[in-house]
Amino acid sequence: MFLEEFWGQEALDWVEKLLTAQSIPDRIEVVEQQLSQILAATESPAPTLVYQSLQYIYEVKGNLSVTELADKVNFSERHLRRAFELELGLSPKEMLGIVRFQSVLGELYSGDYSSLTDLALQHGYYDQSHFSSVFKRYYGLPLKQLTKLE
Structure with missing residues (x-):
């Protein structure tokens, strides 16, 4: 599926x-x-369910399940999925x-990790x-190709 x-x-x-963009x-x-x-x-006077969810997602760097997120915001998974689809066109998953991948990219760029395996495990992969398959999906290049460039 494409953003457009x-x-x-x-x-x-x-x-x-x-x-x-020139860099990560x-x-x-x-x-x-x-x-x-x-x-x-999409902001309204009262924060929306999606807004509240996104605040929490960023707080934990995407390291939780949809079930845990639904529990945190006190809504059913089904209601949460509908709200995300309606407001963002994406599922909460x-x-x-x-967001989890963004966190990984930040650490990958900073070099603040001992190995790629440790980095992957630390972020719940x-x-x-x-991690390599998710990396290619979101980044568009194989992880091996990127690490050769550095």
Whole structure:
């Protein structure tokens, strides 16, 4: 599934900004700006379920399950999924994965890890193989290719 299926031309502009970003911190900044704009556009006087959920997701760096998130915000998983789909066009599980991956990228960029396996395990990936497949899915390049560039 592509972003433009959810957000149309705005997503294509966002992808272009990501592709032209010069570094990982620049890419993270682009993503955070876009997500902030989405949150600002959906904010109402009372924080929405999705807004409250996102605050908690970022607080724990995406390291929890949808069940744990639903318990934390006191709503059913089904209601939470509907709210995320309606407001973001994503499932809570996908958002958890994105935020968790952002956290990994930050540590990967800072070099503050002993090994890729330790980094993967620290962020809740089953093993380095699982981490590698998630990395390629979100980053668009195999992890091996990126580590060769550094």
